[in-house]
Structures are given as structure tokens and as C-alpha cells.
Amino acid sequence: MDLSSILPEHFQLTDQYVGEIDIQIGLVATQTVGRCPDCQMPANKVHSFYQRTLTDLPICGKAVFLRLHLRKFFCHNTNCARKIFAQTAPAYFCPYARRLNRAEQPLQAIALQTGARPAARICALTGQPVSHSTLLRISHKTVVQTQHMPKRVGVDDFAFRKGRRYGTILIDLDRHQPIDVLPDREGKTLEDWLGLHPGIELVTRDRSSVYANAITKACPHAVQPGGRGRSRPVAFVG
Numbered sequence: 001m002d003l004s005s006i007l008p009e010h011f012q013l014t015d016q017y018v019g020e021i022d023i024q025i026g027l028v029a030t031q032t033v034g035r036c037p038d039c040q041m042p043a044n045k046v047h048s049f050y051q052r053t054l055t056d057l058p059i060c061g062k063a064v065f066l067r068l069h070l071r072k073f074f075c076h077n078t079n080c081a082r083k084i085f086a087q088t089a090p091a092y093f094c095p096y097a098r099r100l101n102r103a104e105q106p107l108q109a110i111a112l113q114t115g116a117r118p119a120a121r122i123c124a125l126t127g128q129p130v131s132h133s134t135l136l137r138i139s140h141k142t143v144v145q146t147q148h149m150p151k152r153v154g155v156d157d158f159a160f161r162k163g164r165r166y167g168t169i170l171i172d173l174d175r176h177q178p179i180d181v182l183p184d185r186e187g188k189t190l191e192d193w194l195g196l197h198p199g200i201e202l203v204t205r206d207r208s209s210v211y212a213n214a215i216t217k218a219c220p221h222a223v224q225p226g227g228r229g230r231s232r233p234v235a236f237v238g
């Protein structure tokens with residue numbers, strides 16, 4: 001199996017293992033110059049190597065793990081408080097992440113569409129074993145990382161734990177994408193969120209007066225096309 005064409009840019013294949021249930025791929029970063037995160041000065045003197053293991057998208061139903069060999073550099077800037085810094089690749093993974101960005105995005109989408117427990121069962125069938133609690137955590141992150149300020153937003157509630165704890169999901173109606181998940185369905189929480197997103201022109205919602213009042217307070221000029229019918233909350237767990 002030739003894996004080189006699907007590997008992240010700026011990484012070179014060192015070894016690979018194809019097992020019954022998983023594929024392990026060893027990679028080394030090809031960039032030999034880093035940039036200090038504090039002073040932004042380039043550096044090429046290597047202090048040591050460290051390893052990160054990250055989950056990637058599955059191949060042929062097998063889980064894929066990337067073992068990344070990355071450098072630690074000395075910062076040469078005598079005025080900089082940082083002496084050593086670690087090489088990263090933010091386009092592919094975030095600090096402390098356990099999976100590549102491209103592997104996390106579909107999990108977010110599945111969890112938001114189906115709920116965390118069904119999503120965990122679907123992911124297991126497709127070679128992405130992940131617990132429902134991890135999916136729940138992923139779902140709480142901002143779903144769309146974008147500078148785009150939405151103009152038309154849909155607001156609805158959903159059940160984190162059916163019949164016990166509810167949150168609020170916000171959908172960008174123009175992009176048909178979830179843009180955020182709020183930890184409850186309180187009017188104040190929605191009002192605060194709307195206050196941080198000026199320029200919203202239209203908000204669709206259920207018939208809840210709590211949401212209606214929050215929208216009227218935070219963005220009084222926004223059109224509220226009335227109740228669109230109470231839909232059954234999406235269950236995140238159970």
C-alpha cells in the first residue's frame with residue numbers, strides 16, 4: 001500500500017505497519033527550521049526529537065495512527081525568555097490534540113447530527129473507535145472555525161442527556177452548518193452569544209419565549225419569522 005500520496009505535507013514516511021485492525025505510519029517532519037512562538041525568530045539548532053501519536057482518518061475500515069517525529073529547537077535570541085520550543089504543524093493538529101484536524105471534523109458532524117452514543121457506534125463500525133464522552137467533548141467545541149460573521153441564524157435546543165440536561169445549538173442558515181453549541185438553553189446565555197455576533201439580520205427559533213426575549217434584547221432589529229414548530233430535541237446522550 002503506497003501511503004505517500006495521502007500523507008500531510010512537510011512530513012516524510014519513515015516506516016509503516018499494516019495490521020489486522022490498524023495501520024501505523026511513522027513520519028518525520030521535513031522542515032528543519034522552526035520559528036520561536038514567543039519572539040518569532042527562526043531557529044535551526046536541534047535540541048532533541050519528540051514523538052506525537054495522532055489518529056488520522058481510517059483506511060479500508062482500519063484505524064490509522066500517525067507517529068510523528070518532531071524537533072525541539074533552541075531559540076538563539078538572547079532577549080527571549082524561551083530557550084527551547086517544540087516544532088508544531090497547526091494546519092494539521094492543535095496542541096494537546098489526539099487526532100488530526102481532518103479526522104476530528106467528521107466526528108463533530110456525526111455527533112451533532114446523531115448524538116454522542118449513536119455516533120460512537122457509527123464510528124466504531126467505520127474504523128474510528130472513539131468513546132461517546134470524547135464525542136461529547138468534541139461537540140462542545142466551536143464547530144466552524146471561521147472569521148465569517150453569520151447573518152441568518154437558526155436556534156434550537158437539544159438534549160445532552162435526554163430529559164435531564166439541555167443545550168442550545170446555533171446553525172448558520174446560509175452555510176447550513178452548526179456554528180456553536182451553548183451549554184444550556186437559558187435566555188441570558190443566548191443573549192450573550194448574540195451580543196458577540198453583531199450584524200445578525202434574521203433568527204429562526206422554536207416557539208420558546210425565552211429565546212424570543214433574548215433575541216429581542218440582543219438584536220432588536222433582527223427578523224424573527226415566528227415559531228416554526230416545536231421539533232423534538234436532538235439527544236446527545238442516551
Ligand SMILES: [Zn+2]
Nearest residue numbers: 036039075080
Ligand atoms: Zn524566542
